[in-house]
Amino acid sequence: MNYNNKPTLSFWQIWNMCFGFLGIQFGFALQNGNVSRIFQTLGANVDDIPILWVAAPLTGLIVQPIIGYWSDKTWGKLGRRRPFFLYGAILTTLSLFVMPNSPTLWIAAGMLWIMDASINVTMEPFRALVGDNLPNKQRATGYAMQSFFIGVGAVVASALPWMMTNWFDIANTAAAGQIPDSVKYSFYFGAVVLLVAVGWTIITTKEYSPEELAAFNQQEQAEVEQAVCAQINFSKGGSVFTVLGLAVLGLVTGLNLEKELYLLAAGLVSFGVIQFIAAALQAKNHTSGGFYQVVNDVFTMPEAMKQLAWVQFFSWFALFAMWIYTTSAVTSFHYGSSDTSSLAYNNGADWVGILFAAYNGFAALAALCIPIIVKRVGLKLAHALNLILGALGLASFMFIQDPSLLIWPMIGIGFAWASILSLPYAMLSTSVPSHKMGVYMGIFNFFIVIPQLLAASVLGLILRHFFQNQPIYALMLGAVSFVLAAVAVLRVKQS
Template sequence: MVTDKPRLSFWQIWNMCFGFLGIQFAFALQNANVSRIFQTLGADMDLIPILWIAGPVTGLIVQPIVGHFSDKTWTRMGRRRPYFLYGALVTSLALIAMPNSPYLWFAAAMLWIMDAAINVSMQPFRALVGDNLPKAQQPTGFAVQSFFIGVGAVVASMLPWLLALYGVSNEAAPGEIPDTVRYAFYFGAVVLFLAVGWTVLRTREYTPEQLAAFEQAQQKTVVPEKPRSAERWFRGAVTWFLPAAIGTAVIAFWQLDAQLYILSISVLVFALMQLYVGLRRRAGKDHNGTDVVMADLYAMPQPMKRLALVQFFSWFSLFAMWIYTTAAVTSVHYGTMDTSSAAYNEGANWVGMLFAGYNGFSALAALVIPLMVARIGIRFSHAFNLLLGAAGLASIMVIEDPLWLMLSMVGIGFAWASILSLPYAMLAGCLPANKMGVFMGIFNLFLVIPQLLAASVLGVLLRLGFNNEPIYAMLIGAVSFALAALCMLAMKQPESVPAPQAA
């Protein structure tokens, strides 16, 4: 009698994760070049964090919804694969349109569309590992995903620099995107669609009935949470509404920075969602997707709750790095903020190389981290890697030669690989199969919320405390990484998690 899912071969795991190569290709092109595109199209430094809000907001909305509906989906293409394919198609089209943006508002709209489509493809990939692999191989699956993330991001981040090296024009008239960036985005669109298509064609999925049988054979029981009453939802709505309303009023009365509205309005929306669920509960209406996602948010397994703060501080750091590294390096190490100058575009291309570097180091780290986990345990491994990330960001402030900034990327690469694999390995095996997608989506909220907060307060912090100098965003990120490491060390030892092992 089979009591667990059959082990998959190395090449089956490879095919299942290969689509992440394309997804990260698009993600890396976005991270390394979108601030450059915004600045080229005339965005002031204060406006860039607001424009970047597309990522966290779309992730906040899309990931739990896609997770919920992919849990309920079963077609001839399977459960998760339809979302891979259609998300990749829309992302590819957005990649082609983005570098041809005639106006700043058009580029911002393309970023929203691109982020939403990337999330549609990316979120079910995490759930697919839980669906297809037995518990002992799940950390291996996440490690292979991390490897592809690193490889895809290396090539994507290097593309503008490589194209310039081979004679493609890296300069353009004011307000126009250089050919190096445009051709890199076109190439990324092709790579994304082909990589995701490979996974769609070469991977099979278990039916919902098969997954249920595996859980039953393992005698897994899920203790049902006591449903939240309508009154509890109303109390939650009031609890969140009051600080949101007071905060919005304070921002308006004192004419504080408009970016702070992002935070207050986000809290207000969360309060209204709880009011909505409470009203539906009181009326005795059937549960819809919003009801289910909100209820599951309050019914998270304990490992997810323990990791919330770790994820919060980790992704706050990453978002600070993605938004401000281009401005920090070009202004400090290349001495210019003139987006039409040769020095600025040279520095921006070097930032792409630096991003390629940390992703390359993360691909190597994905091979080292399993050994680290086997030696010192998953909790200390993750904390150590986060501290390496803190050291890497902090060193950007003191290194003068831009070439030596590649050394900073070693620590950031180890932190990135760890963030992409170890938190998911800690969750391996604790999520029920029929809720794998929605819980993975909810878990990813802890990646999104800190990005939303960063978009709200980073610009304010730099202006009020650091004379609006973007280099100090690296310091803020380093402190946040260190706080994430401390939170990780303060956690209770998680349940035994198998180290990634060979297929």
């Protein structure tokens, strides 16, 4: 598919267009590095953390395709994608101020839901903006630039609690059940940075009008219409998933299995119900609405998306295991404490922030190296090699005793992270119609969210039943998942 004849943009135009990702990553990194700590401080048990985290991926599953569809159809004073940048940034800023002041565990869980929804409103159109504004030959550069800002932003944001304590003498401990001031001030600072960075992109970046985009992409129209008109047997799929979900529900209830499996059952039934609704709309020939079109697009997605689904599934399962369990793994395995009010625990939690900052810093450097690797070995092998580096990094946590040495595995994890954020999109970019860039990027997010929901459903169960509830083994499972992702990417057929 070669339908882009858009003018090339300068380095600084691409820089400005991607700069907002710096702010988005402040919010994302503060969430990933500190929410488990907040949950534990407010009384959550380690084995309850995955189910509390379910808000984040579930929100993305719902919000991203909706925002993608709406942004495809939007055009106003701020353009097509920029209105969503602005509204999402304002909501995220407010959420970052409220989250560390949550008085109870369930308020914190609710704030995670709101905060993640707000981040998704801002983030999803940023991916689509690269496809809107750049010709095919510059898209890899655009996604690499986003990866660079993600790395730089996360370095600072992940280290903020440590910086607040060691540079500004702000306390990193508090009374039992209270969030330390170092975490609170980190969230406040991140909120301001996010709003300023996203505002910079809004002010400095122009968007093509719908008429201009239509002129650029005339050759894709027949392909898009053919996909939209494809007839899918939604009733059959709905029956299969509904029956499967009800069977899981019956087993969980009848055998008194772990409550996390209710989430798996609910997901299967929900997907079945969605297909039944699509089948009813199809039968009445009501196929022009947004709901039907998004569901239909899921089943008529480009072949490259289907081939990359398993790659994304295993990659993000590994990442979610790392984000959920690194704090509890390092504090218990390397620092010997699970008492959230103890100095050892909080020192360990702060060190995890540094480790997260390190892998994001290495990811920023990797974003500069990866294009060189791709030129030498190609997209697939480059991505597979980076995923193997990530697997080695996670696995080494089990064998390194000195926590100060954990900084070195972050190199491999950083390369994997930078690669995950760029190379799958580079492999996908020429297969996605620009006319529907937003909704397809939202659908591609399914392959990020589904493994996260599965991780939230089964990781705690696996640790309890097979690994004596030791969180360090979640990182080992993540390493295995990275290896499976590397194998899967080698099976992707590129056009």
